[in-house]
Amino acid sequence: MKTTEKIIDMLKKQGELTAKTLASELGLTTMGVRQHMQALENAGDVVYKDKKAARGRPTRFWSLTPQTNSYFADGHEELTVQLIESVKTIFGDNGLEKLIEHREQASLKQYRQVLDKKSDLFSKLKALAEIRSEEGYMATVTQENNIYWLIEDHCPICAAASHCLNFCRSELNQFQLLLKQHAQVSREEHIIKGARRCAYKVIPNKR
Structure with missing residues (x-):
């Protein structure tokens, strides 16, 4: 399974996730995951939402768009x-x-x-x-x-x-x-x- 497919599968099963969480579970660097997320966003497969963190910058959470429904049998x-x-x-x-x-x-x-x-x-x-x-x-x-x-x-x-x-x-x-x-x-x-x-x-x- 390709990395992008794994990411879509994780987001489908777990809901919105951060690049850091995705990187940890996939065994990749955060920068590497961000590159995949950029490609998925450009394709219209994912969107992000920035949430306020207790300290520092807001945390970015990624989630799937309805477009990805076609990837899953229903x-x-x-x-x-x-x-x-x-x-x-x-x-x-x-x-x-x-x-x-x-x-x-x-x-x-x-x-x-x-x-x-x-x-x-x-x-x-x-x-x-x-x-x-x-x-x-x-x-x-x-x-x-x-x-x-x-x-x-x-x-x-x-x-x-x-x-x-x-x-x-x-x-x-x-x-x-x-x-x-x-x-x-x-x-x-x-x-x-x-x-x-x-x-x-x-x-x-x-x-």
């Missing part, structure tokens, strides 16, 4: 599409919409149990990003002046969403409902439409 994608088609065949489009609505309500209940404990918008967004990351969306929150961005670098339901865009509509609707008392939410980048990630623009309500 039998669940075909099953997901088959299940969607079965629901449509047996219950019609209305039945599929009810399934999506049920999923949306269940997620809303779960999210609210966490977000309701947070008082300000930023804390709510951070909590939401943590939940979404646990679900496989690789979510982060950034701020530009008075505007927040909820970024999701991965879509674990991509196969379902590609086959039925109402899954994506449902997810945007969830965010809008969860934060409606605090902000306006819109999706500015969309993986299904060819973007590298899904990016949600969050504009705080005027007081």
Whole structure:
């Protein structure tokens, strides 16, 4: 297995990692790993996120982009599409919409149990990003002046969403409902439409 393939495999299994950690596990120098990471970044296979360290410079963590999904076999994608088609065949489009609505309500209940404990918008967004990351969306929150961005670098339901865009509509609707008392939410980048990630623009309500 090539070194770049080993790196992708490690990031897939362990999540975001530093060049130092990758070097230690692969038996390479940190400089050598950084060269591989640069090549992978140029190819669109990885992205990085700098996190504040207790001392010194921020620590750079690397993670995979959704583009690398094609490198891994996923039998669940075909099953997901088959299940969607079965629901449509047996219950019609209305039945599929009810399934999506049920999923949306269940997620809303779960999210609210966490977000309701947070008082300000930023804390709510951070909590939401943590939940979404646990679900496989690789979510982060950034701020530009008075505007927040909820970024999701991965879509674990991509196969379902590609086959039925109402899954994506449902997810945007969830965010809008969860934060409606605090902000306006819109999706500015969309993986299904060819973007590298899904990016949600969050504009705080005027007081």
